[in-house]
Amino acid sequence: MAGAIIENMSTKKLVILGVILMLFQAFSFMVGGLIAPSPTAAVSYLATKCVDNEKTHHKNPKWFTPWGPDQCSKIKDFDEAMVKKIEANNIVFAIHIPPPNTEMSTWFQFLLLILHFDIAFKIQNQIADGASITIDVRLAYRDDKLSEWTQMAHSVEQRKLSCNFTAAKTIENEGRLYDCDLLPFMELGSVAHKYYLLNVRLPVNERKKVNIGIGEINDMRLVGIHQNGGFTKVWFAMKTFLTPSVLIIMIWYWKRITQMTRPPVLLEKVIFALGISMTFINIPVEWFSVGFDWTWMLLFGDIRQGIFYAMLLSFWIIFCGEHLMDQTERNRFSVYWKQVIPIVFGSFCLFIFDMCERGVQLKNPFYSIWASDVGTELAMAFIIVAGICACLYFLFLCFMVFQVFRNISGKRSCLPAMTKARRLHYEGLIFRFKFLMLVTLACAAMTVIFFIISQVSEGHWLWGGHTVQVNSAFFTGIYGMWNLYVFALMFLYAPSHKRYGDEQSSADQAGNSGEDTQLTTTITHVDGPTEIYKMTGKEAQE
Amino acid sequence: MCTGLPRTACPLRLIALCILLSHAAAYFGLTGREPLVFLPGPFANEPTNGKAHLKQCEQMTLTRRQKRLCRREPGLAETLRESVRLSLLECRYQFRNERWNCSMDGRGSLLKRGFKETAFLLAVSSAALSHALAKACSSGRMERCTCDDSPGLQHREAWQWGVCGDNLKYSTKFLKKFLGQKRVSKDLRAQIDAHNINVGIRAVKSGLKTTCKCHGVSGSCAVRTCWKQLSPFQDTGHLLKYRYDTAVRVHSVTNSATGETELAGPRRHSITLPRPRPTELVFLEESPSFCRPSRYSPGTAGRPCSKDTSCSSLCCGRGYNTALRLTTLSCHCQVRWCCHVECQTCLREEEVYTCKKH
Numbered sequence: 001m002a003g004a005i006i007e008n009m010s011t012k013k014l015v016i017l018g019v020i021l022m023l024f025q026a027f028s029f030m031v032g033g034l035i036a037p038s039p040t041a042a043v044s045y046l047a048t049k050c051v052d053n054e055k056t057h058h059k060n061p062k063w064f065t066p067w068g069p070d071q072c073s074k075i076k077d078f079d080e081a082m083v084k085k086i087e088a089n090n091i092v093f094a095i096h097i098p099p100p101n102t103e104m105s106t107w108f109q110f111l112l113l114i115l116h117f118d119i120a121f122k123i124q125n126q127i128a129d130g131a132s133i134t135i136d137v138r139l140a141y142r143d144d145k146l147s148e149w150t151q152m153a154h155s156v157e158q159r160k161l162s163c164n165f166t167a168a169k170t171i172e173n174e175g176r177l178y179d180c181d182l183l184p185f186m187e188l189g190s191v192a193h194k195y196y197l198l199n200v201r202l203p204v205n206e207r208k209k210v211n212i213g214i215g216e217i218n219d220m221r222l223v224g225i226h227q228n229g230g231f232t233k234v235w236f237a238m239k240t241f242l243t244p245s246v247l248i249i250m251i252w253y254w255k256r257i258t259q260m261t262r263p264p265v266l267l268e269k270v271i272f273a274l275g276i277s278m279t280f281i282n283i284p285v286e287w288f289s290v291g292f293d294w295t296w297m298l299l300f301g302d303i304r305q306g307i308f309y310a311m312l313l314s315f316w317i318i319f320c321g322e323h324l325m326d327q328t329e330r331n332r333f334s335v336y337w338k339q340v341i342p343i344v345f346g347s348f349c350l351f352i353f354d355m356c357e358r359g360v361q362l363k364n365p366f367y368s369i370w371a372s373d374v375g376t377e378l379a380m381a382f383i384i385v386a387g388i389c390a391c392l393y394f395l396f397l398c399f400m401v402f403q404v405f406r407n408i409s410g411k412r413s414c415l416p417a418m419t420k421a422r423r424l425h426y427e428g429l430i431f432r433f434k435f436l437m438l439v440t441l442a443c444a445a446m447t448v449i450f451f452i453i454s455q456v457s458e459g460h461w462l463w464g465g466h467t468v469q470v471n472s473a474f475f476t477g478i479y480g481m482w483n484l485y486v487f488a489l490m491f492l493y494a495p496s497h498k499r500y501g502d503e504q505s506s507a508d509q510a511g512n513s514g515e516d517t518q519l520t521t522t523i524t525h526v527d528g529p530t531e532i533y534k535m536t537g538k539e540a541q542e
Numbered sequence: 543m544c545t546g547l548p549r550t551a552c553p554l555r556l557i558a559l560c561i562l563l564s565h566a567a568a569y570f571g572l573t574g575r576e577p578l579v580f581l582p583g584p585f586a587n588e589p590t591n592g593k594a595h596l597k598q599c600e601q602m603t604l605t606r607r608q609k610r611l612c613r614r615e616p617g618l619a620e621t622l623r624e625s626v627r628l629s630l631l632e633c634r635y636q637f638r639n640e641r642w643n644c645s646m647d648g649r650g651s652l653l654k655r656g657f658k659e660t661a662f663l664l665a666v667s668s669a670a671l672s673h674a675l676a677k678a679c680s681s682g683r684m685e686r687c688t689c690d691d692s693p694g695l696q697h698r699e700a701w702q703w704g705v706c707g708d709n710l711k712y713s714t715k716f717l718k719k720f721l722g723q724k725r726v727s728k729d730l731r732a733q734i735d736a737h738n739i740n741v742g743i744r745a746v747k748s749g750l751k752t753t754c755k756c757h758g759v760s761g762s763c764a765v766r767t768c769w770k771q772l773s774p775f776q777d778t779g780h781l782l783k784y785r786y787d788t789a790v791r792v793h794s795v796t797n798s799a800t801g802e803t804e805l806a807g808p809r810r811h812s813i814t815l816p817r818p819r820p821t822e823l824v825f826l827e828e829s830p831s832f833c834r835p836s837r838y839s840p841g842t843a844g845r846p847c848s849k850d851t852s853c854s855s856l857c858c859g860r861g862y863n864t865a866l867r868l869t870t871l872s873c874h875c876q877v878r879w880c881c882h883v884e885c886q887t888c889l890r891e892e893e894v895y896t897c898k899k900h
Contacts, residue, residue, distance in 0.1 A: 037704035042755075042769035046680035067617075067682040078880040088880045100685040102701045112757055118774075124885075125877035177774050182755065204879060214879055221680070225755065225767045228704025357761065455766065 006435060006492040007428045017491075021484050028238070028480025033473030036234040040225055047093035047200065047220040049075050051086055063140055063149040064199055066094040077218065088204040088211070093220045097196040106290045107229035108191040110298055113198075115185035118219035119178045121165050127178065128213030131161045136201040137366055139186070141193035149197055155366045159183045161214060178215065184368040185222065187361050192293035198222075231472055232286075238476055239284040242483050246282055250275040253490040260495055266331045267322045270315050271493055277311040278486045280304055299358045303351065310347045312482075313393060314340050316440065320400040323433040324407055339396045346389030353382040404433060432493070443485050450474040611720055617683035621674045629670035632779035633663070636786075639852045641832040641842050651837040656734060656826025662786045664735055665742035665823060668717065669782060672746045673775050675713035687713075714743055734792065734824055741823050745781045748821075749773030782823075789823040833858035843899040857897035867894045 006014075048066030051073050064072040072094060075081050081091065097111070098104050104111070119127065135157045140149035163178035186198075200220065204211045254272060257264045264272075281304045289297045317339045322331070353369075356378065360367045369375040408430050415423050454474045598619035599612035612618045633644040642659055652660055679687035700706055721739060750770040758764030818824050835841040847853040853862045869892055872885035 039765060040767040041704050041706070042767050044680045044769060044771070045682075046677055048681050081881040082883070086881055091880060096682055098701075099679070099687055100682055105702045107702060112755075114755055122877070124872075124875040124883075125879075176776060182753070202879065211879060216877075217879055223753075223755070223769055225757065230703035230705070451763075455763065 003428060003496045004432060004493045005496050007431060008496045009492070017488070021488055024484055025477070025481055028484075029473045029477035031234060031238065031480075032476030033468040033470065036469060036472040036476065037228045037230040038469050039227060039231045039471050039475055041228050043097075043099065043224045043226075045095045045097065045099075045222040045224060047095050047222065048072070049077075049081075050092040050094045050199075051075055051081075052090045052092050063197055064092045064094040065197060066096050067100065068096070068145070078216075088202060091201065093198075093200040093202075095198040095200070095222055097198070097224055103194040104191045104196065104226075105194075105229050106191055107232045108226035109232055109286070109289065110227060111186070111188040111191050111196075112225040113186040114223045114225070115159070115183040116221045116223070117161070117180055117183075117217055118221065119161075119163060119180060119215040120174075120218050121167075121169065121176050121178060122174055122216045123169065123171060125216050126169075126213075127161060127163050127215040131213050131215070132158050133161055133214050134158050134203065134210050135366075136203055137186075138199045139365065140197045140199075141195060142197075143194050145195070153365050155364050157366050157368075157371065159368075159371055163215070177218075182223075184370060186365045187358070188365050189295035189298040189358070189362065190289055190293055191226065231475075234472070234476065236284055236286055238480065239282055239286070242480070243279065243282040243284060246275060246279050246483060246487060249487050249490050250279060253494050256494045265322075266333060267318060267493075268495070270318050271490060274311050274315050275486055275490050277304075277308045278483060281308045282483070295362050299354065299362070302354050302358065306347050306351060306354075310343050313343045313397075316397060317343075317393075317400065319433075319436060320397070320404050323404050323429055324400075339393070339400070342389040342392040342396070346386040346393070349382045349386040349389070353379060353386075356382075401437070408433070435492075436489070439485065439488070443481055446481060447478050450478055608720060615684060617678050617685065620683060621678040622671070624678075625667070625671040625674035628674060628775055629666045632670065632775060633666050635776075636779050636783040639848075639856070641856060641858070642829075642839055643845070645839055648836070648838040648840065652839075655838075656731060657829045657838075658786055658789045658823070658825045659829060661734070661738045661741075661789060661823040661825045662782060664738040665745065665782050665785065666779065668721070668739040668742035669746050669778050670742075670775065671720075672713050672717050672743050673772065673778065675716060676746075676772055679713065714747070717743065731826070734826060737818070737820075737824055741785060741821060742782065744821055745778050745785070746772070749778050749781065785821070785823045789825055790818045791828070792818055792824045792826065831858065842897045845897045847895050847897060849893075849895050853895055853897070860898045862895045862897050865894045865896070867892060 009017075050064040050066070052062070052064065053073070066072065066074075072092070075084070075086070075091075117133070137153075137155055137157065138151060139153040140151045142149050161180065163180040165173075165176075165178050167173045167176055202211050202214075202217070206212060250272070253275065257268055257272070285300070286297060288294060314336075318333075318336055321336055321339075356375075357367075357369045360369075369379045411426050411430070415426060418426070451474070454471045596613055599609055602609075602612070602619065602622065604612060612622075630644075637644045653663065675684065678684045749772070751773060752768050753771050754766055754768040756763040756766050758766075830836060830838055832839045833842055835843075842856055842858060845856055847856045847862060849862070869890050870887055871890060873888040875883055875885040877883050
């Protein structure tokens with residue numbers, strides 16, 4: 001790689017640029033922490049037990065609403081159903097989303113529903129081992145409180161019950177609830193309507209063993225998770241601001257490359273590709289979800305993130321490889337296929353897994369890959385293979401970093417004996433590599449630290465009267481940080497346009513034709529390097 | 543629940559509990575000395591027209607302010623009845639092996655005194671109402687459950703932005719509003735009652751379990767959402783029984799700085815302990831023995847007991863009678879969710895022990 005801007009930039013300018021980037025970084029954290037609400041909201045819904053008195057309920061499905069003007073006739077518990085001789089197939093669990101006096105909004109982006117059963121322990125009616133529950137569920141929507149419900153999904157699903165009874169199974173403990181795992185229920189990739197209605201039946205068929213041995217179900221609870229509208233607005237605004245910023249630096253970077261007389265080297269191409277993938281993830285196509293009912297937006301976002309991460313990981317490998325100073329084979333992508341294959345394969349496995357889960361949910365929102373044994377095994381297989389690829393990649397990356405550092409320490413001892421041109425060249429390589437290594441480690445550490453904080457904390461701190469949303473700060477801060485990373489990368493590692501001929505070094509070149517393949521015609525000026533650069537050079541000489 | 547009793551007895555018991563509970567703590571206010579009749583019961587088909595709750599509110603014995611709250615919130619009447627049922631069942635279960643077994647006889651006199659049992663009744667009632675309100679919010683029976691302080695449009699905007707709280711936060715706030723706990727009374731008894739009501743509310747809060755779900759890219763933990771989940775009310779009842787067993791007797795102390803009366807802990811060796819903790823039930827007077835019939839309880843004569851475990855304490859040393867009884871019970875049941883049970887009938891001869899009369 002020819003001399004980059006970072007080598008020729010003065011210390012003063014480099015510090016100024018760093019401070020500006022730090023200010024933007026702090027600002028992106030504060031936008032999430034102070035302006036936005038928490039990223040998601042969870043609302044608990046307790047299903048109402050409605051009674052379907054009609055015998056021919058399969059012709060036109062009647063919709064049962066739990067509250068409101070046309071609410072259904074209800075029972076409080078199943079003792080009441082037993083007294084009234086109501087059968088299981090005539091019980092409908094009804095859930096209205098959202099709660100009274102509220103409306104769903106397209107700003108909520110997705111709706112994830114989690115299912116939990118309250119099952120009471122009865123000696124005569126225990127949960128069979130490996131019990132599976134069959135759920136006949138319909139989903140409807142409407143957009144004002146007076147219109148009819150329109151069906152948008154219907155499915156018969158099975159979920160495996162996984163329940164523990166922690167107390168002793170005695171008559172004394174009858175009526176206590178089992179401790180049951182949460183079950184995935186539904187995921188909508190968009191929230192295009194104001195009101196949703198779920199009608200759930202647990203049909204019983206003794207001959208087919210449908211819903212036999214599921215214990216004494218008292219209640220059905222759902223938890224609805226959606227993105228908060230305020231967080232969505234802040235997120236969209238951030239994306240809308242970042243897209244032109246990265247796009248402009250990308251265009252500028254490409255102009256710098258094309259202005260040179262030589263074709264771009266591999267590293268320059270990879271940096272440009274990284275900018276493209278960052279722009280791809282930035283483009284706020286989500287704005288369309290506010291106006292259109294595009295349920296694939298979640299899946300599209302996942303794909304874009306996958307592309308960016310694959311590109312970033314590949315860039316790190318190639319950056320290390322191109323800074324192996326004694327490597328004779330370079331500037332060709334084929335040199336790195338061994339290291340890049342784990343990235344591509346791991347990403348591909350995760351992509352297939354995501355298609356099997358979210359892709360299928362585009363058609364059937366109640367589908368869950370974890371609901372069946374085959375699905376669970378397939379999902380685990382994909383995740384394990386992706387994990388193995390990640391470990392392989394990490395080992396390769398560590399090995400290459402180790403090689404580069406060993407190469408650097410080897411070169412340092414030779415630096416004083418080199419000609420001026422060769423010494424400046426190697427010093428530039430060393431400085432470029434160390435700088436990027438430091439910045440990358442800082443960004444990765446910041447991401448991991450904030451991930452851990454968001455896992456451990458409650459999600460918000462009280463700070464001098466202000467509420468700081470840690471989780472929102474994490475999302476906007478880390479997202480802004482990686483944008484600044486790519487921005488700084490393209491700016492600092494663009495080719496420098498400073499060219500200075502040195503007659504003395506030109507004369508020396510003639511006598512060292514054996515090492516010409518390592519050198520370029522660009523020679524950096526002695527007065528240009530930063531203080532850090534000079535210190536690096538001194539250190540190398542010692 | 544009410545085995546062996548005619549069905550009409552159930553709502554009457556609920557009514558009595560409402561009236562008696564309301565006397566002490568303004569839980570349900572008395573509008574007159576004559577008890578009003580409840581709706582027929584949980585098995586009645588409730589009318590589905592929008593103003594059914596207005597009639598229900600009028601039929602309950604509430605203060606004027608409570609009735610106004612009840613009329614404004616359609617689901618409140620049903621929730622109040624549910625909370626009474628919940629507290630009664632739990633109280634009877636927790637005290638099934640005690641001399642005082644949460645009997646409704648003598649409850650009126652009990653609520654006038656500062657016994658441990660009075661403290662428990664206040665706590666279990668407020669806990670049941672808090673629990674029932676949270677459940678009513680989850681099922682949509684209460685209309686204003688989140689951001690209730692915002693008027694209509696601001697309420698909707700707050701909901702969409704994402705700053706609404708959870709159900710229990712609302713139910714706690716509503717509960718204190720309903721019970722009228724805003725006034726700080728100088729009366730010692732009122733302070734004790736308010737303290738015990740808060741113990742009940744705290745018991746429900748401490749039973750909240752935080753549950754989290756990871757959802758994000760490929761189900762990774764990039765995004766994780768947590769929510770609070772109510773414990774079953776049995777757990778709350780169990781905790782309150784423990785609070786009852788470890789209740790603290792208090793007396794009044796005049797704060798020399800402010801001149802107000804404050805609660806203070808038990809006096810031991812002439813050292814006054816600091817005020818009781820917010821999680822401790824407090825009482826003023828030692829309880830009677832509940833062994834003999836009195837205005838507080840019908841006594842333990844005739845109470846069934848377990849020979850090895852509870853007869854000695856339950857019968858107060860009077861001994862117990864032994865009788866043989868032929869019992870029919872269900873056995874070899876085949877149960878199908880939700881509403882189908884087929885059982886055979888088995889006969890069993892068992893010894894029954896009851897406490898002797900004095």
